[in-house]
Amino acid sequence: MKRMLFSLCLLLMLSGCLPRYAMIRPGYDIDVRNREGESLPNATLWVRTGRSPPGYFPPPESFQADAQGHIHVEKKSQWEKSIFFLHGTHFYRWHWCIEAPGYMPRSGDGEEIRSPLILTPTAQTERCRYAEDYADAISSGHR
DSSP: OHHHHHHHHHHHHHHHHEEEEEEEEEEEEEEHHHTTTTTTTEEEEEEEEEEEEBBBOOOOOOEEOOSSSSEEOOOOOEEEEEEESTOOOOOOEEEEEOOOOTTTOOOEEOOOOOOOOOOOOSSSSSOOOHHHHHHHHHTTTTT
């Protein structure tokens, strides 16, 4: 049994790759509020996933708040090959932005967002950069 297990490990090492369960998108649970602590049911969370190499940037995903201003995003993972070679393993990173009409957007990076997230009122119409870029790409016919 030991010999068989050793042979299997050796074979995997010599093959130059191992399977790994990679997180493609983190899970988020956020309550979006204004300064008075009231929920913002019209808030939108934009999540942009980057992968390197080769620098793959799919379109950003949007998630709407419910009537209580809560946004829930399911964690997404998949099996991938981890290759022992230059640029053989994918590394993921996430950028997020939360917007609501009449409020300044808030953005950040990473797997966690502190809840509750407080948005500041503004007189100007402001949107998340990802939302603007995505809307421009769709309107110009590029996707």
